[in-house]
Amino acid sequence: MDKKAAAKRIQELRAQIREHDRRYYEEAAPTISDREYDRLYRELVDLEAQFPELVTPD
Secondary structure, eight states: OOHHHHHHHHHHHHHHHHHHHIIIIISSOOSSOHHHHHHHHHHHHHHHHHOGGGOOOO
């Protein structure tokens, strides 16, 4: 995966994770399993490790 594709996927993952956080913490109505959430989070962490210049404070 090149940097441009990684940046796009990282943006998508962050948006998905934020949405799932909102549903879980604010609405108490999760729409995915913990396992699926963990998979999304691990993918994000792995991409950020591969492309540290794309890491943001959030």
